[in-house]
Amino acid sequence: MVKSEFIKIMVVKEINISLQKYFEIASTDLKSDKYIYRGQTNSFLKGGYLEWKVFSSYNRNEQFKKIMFCSFLNQQLETNLFDIYYRNNQFVTDKKLNKLDLRSKLYYLQHYGIPTCLIDFTHNPLVALYFAMSSLNAVGNRNYCREGFPNFYPENCSISIYQINYKVLIEALKLSVISSNLVSEYYGKFQFETNILNKGKKKIHLGIDVFPESNISGVDNFNLKKQEGAFILYDNQRNDDYDLIEFLCDYFYENEIELDEPIVKIFKIKYNELYKSSSSKHPNLKSAFNILEEKKKTGNYLFNDIQGLKYDLIFFNER
Template structure:
């Protein structure tokens, strides 16, 4: 996997500029550079229970909370994923700024990473259900319907790990995979830039949780905004 270290805000802009004219590339940000590209259902302690079993129980009890009737299996799994259930889905986005947010918003004492993937194929959800994929050693990509406001605002995409313990890496990839390393010293400045561009908790999580997290972050960093303006900058 090709790895590139991002050394400055300008360097970050230059690195992502080449993807501007293509919609094929998918981006994922992780705030700890050592984390594997593996869905929640494939991480301990969630590996003790089948993700299909968890999803089956979730569907039975979630029905009273759903706004829409007759959701597809893909839509239900996406909703479950974005409300915290361990699933075989891993979140990606079309927007590198969204990925940068998730690479910098937590674990400020560790380097983060933005992964850039160009998959060779995408699952057509009209033709197969998420638990009917027979290739158990494959990682597929899926573009979800707009089943939640978070998916819409985050320009969401999913990698589907038929075996949740299977990490996306050089051995399992079916496409090109790159890694941008975000040094821990750059994280806070990148977060301030993203907030100025309208990429923050408030916009990526358009609900009460997102509102509260955004105001919490604003309060924690209140001293940053000093109302000065440098005309020479």
């Protein structure tokens, strides 16, 4: 195997594990200071399974396809313009958002449902598990195999939990921390480019804030605090379908950056393992939601707005 191929393989590692094994890993990783996590549900629609790519909500949103994120920041969140446009909005008035610097506004709006080019991560692997489950379809029909395990979905359907070694990521790419000067620095400090054979030149913008709570002033961001949040800024600049993971593979490959271990691990847990058997009392067969609720890592504890209720409601059969 040539060196460049080995580098590419070492960037990302997929790991199929049981729910019980993930909880064991999570209990160890809770003590770690080098990982951040993101949970994604993936899709099971009309009998087909599709793994989601790692995009920002802004890049996924069709309404913003023709508006660059930097322009959005400059035209909507810039202090004077934001105050003129939204000073009479009740939410803005109550939270005094018009008094915040750009970064504080951006972080707050991200955690209260506004699409941005920030991708949410968490320092807590249990929080990532909850969000990985949060877009599952509610399960109405109880169907179990002979061993008492649920049989709601095809066996190939899995949630994905991304574990990123942020210390290696920052060092290898010399990543800049997101600042209130984001607009003026956008095309300098945060711009990256890859030029892979058969793919052509790709430009993206990438930044990070591992401890964003410490960089917010003037507002209490309850959701960010409870979710132990971290942010990766990722803007694929109209390079459709070029997601964060593909960029990292390309960048490490192109620059022949060697790694001692994968910078990204993707833990995959089957949908069916997340649910419990209605007939079993064995503690290992508790549903994932039940376990997370005991650990106070469900929407009821992670949000102080309607988003928590929205997510928890799909687990009504697990109560």
